Amino acid sequence: MDLFPETIAMALGGGKVECANLVHFDFTSAPFRIWNGEGVLRTNDGAEWPGLGGWGGMRGIEQAVNGEAPEASFTLSTTDADVLRLAREEFEVECKGRLVRVLIQFFGVDDPADPGNQRPLDLPYPVWAGRILTPTFTIDADSGERTVTLSAESLFSLRSRPRHAMYTDRDQQRRFPGDMGFEFVPTLPNKVLTWPDF
Template sequence: MAFFTPEQIAILSASTVRVDLLVKLEFRSSTQYLWNGSTDLVTGGQTWKPMHGTGVIDGLSAPTGTAAEAVTFQLSGLPDQATDLLRMALEDKQDATQQLVTVYLQLFNADWQPVGVPIGIWWGFMQPARVTRTPMQGTEGAIQSITLQAENAFFNRSRPPYGRYTDRDQQKRYPGDKFFQFTPSLLFKTFTYPDW
C-alpha cells in the first residue's frame, strides 16, 4: 500500500504545489480541528475551523532519529475566533495536559480544493496552555494569544519502564520476587567477606 495516492503524487510532482497544515487538538472535553485558512474546510470526514492566518506552528521538522522534540502552537487575536480555545485554556489546565495533538499535511488542486485525505506528519502530547497579552499600543489595543507546547513521542523515553532497583519496580517486572524488598535495610550495613 502506497503512502500517497496517485493523484497526490501527481500534485506533488507539479512545479507548483499547494499545501497547508491542519491541526487536530484532542482536549479531554472536545476535539478541535483547525487550519490557517479563511473558511471552513471539509476534508478527511471533518470540518476544520479557520484561524484566518493567526495560527503559528514553531519547531516543526522532519525527525530523522529518536530525539525528543517540542513543537509550539500559538493562536493570536482570540476574541474574534469561532473556537473556544481561550475558555479551555483558562478554565481547566488539565483539559490539555498530556492530550494528543496531530499535525496533518493537506494537498490542494489549482482551485484550492482539497485532494485526498489529510496526511499525518507529526504527533505529540500537549502541555498546559499559556495565555499572554501584549501591551496596549495607543488606540490599537492589546492582542491576547494562547501558546501551547507539545512534546513528541520520544519525550522522557530515556527512562526505561520499571528500570529502578526498587521493590515496586521489581514486582512489576517479576511479580512475587522479593529480592529488592530488603534493599533499604542494607543501607549503611557492614559486610565482612570472607567470614571465617
C-alpha cells in the first residue's frame, strides 16, 4: 500500500501538487490548529486549519541526528495587545508541557482560474512532535508589532529520562508488593555465567 496514493496519482497524471505545513497545538482547554497559508484549509479527516497568512513561522523542525534533539520554535506576530496578554497570563495553564505536532499536507492545484484552491490529497502526515517549553515576548518599538514565540523540545529529547521507575527491588516492591522479579538485580553487574552448565 502506498503512503500517499492520491498525491502520487495526481503527480503521475501531470497535475500540480503542493505541500503545506500544519501545526497542531494540544492546549489544555482545546486543540488549536493552524497552517502556513491563507484562509481555512479543510483536510480529509474533517479538521479545519485556519491560515496564518504570513503572520507566523516556525524553525528548528529537524530530524534528530547523532543523538541530538534540536529545539524548535513557533512564532506569532500580531499588533493585538490582547493576544500578547493572553499568552502571558495563560501560558502555565494552557501551554507548558503540552504536545505540539507538525504535519505536512499535500494538495492539488489544477484549476488555472483558481490557482489558490486547496484540494487536500490524502491525510495530513505527522513529521515532528514535541513538548512546549517556554514563551518569549517581544515588542518592536518602531512598528508596535508584538511577537510571541513558543519554544518546544523534540520528544526524542526525553529518551534519556527515567520513566518514573528504577530497575531495583525496592521500587518493584513499592509498586507490586511480593514480586521478586528484581530481587537479584544488584548481583548482576560483572557476573560471569557459564552456559551451558552440564
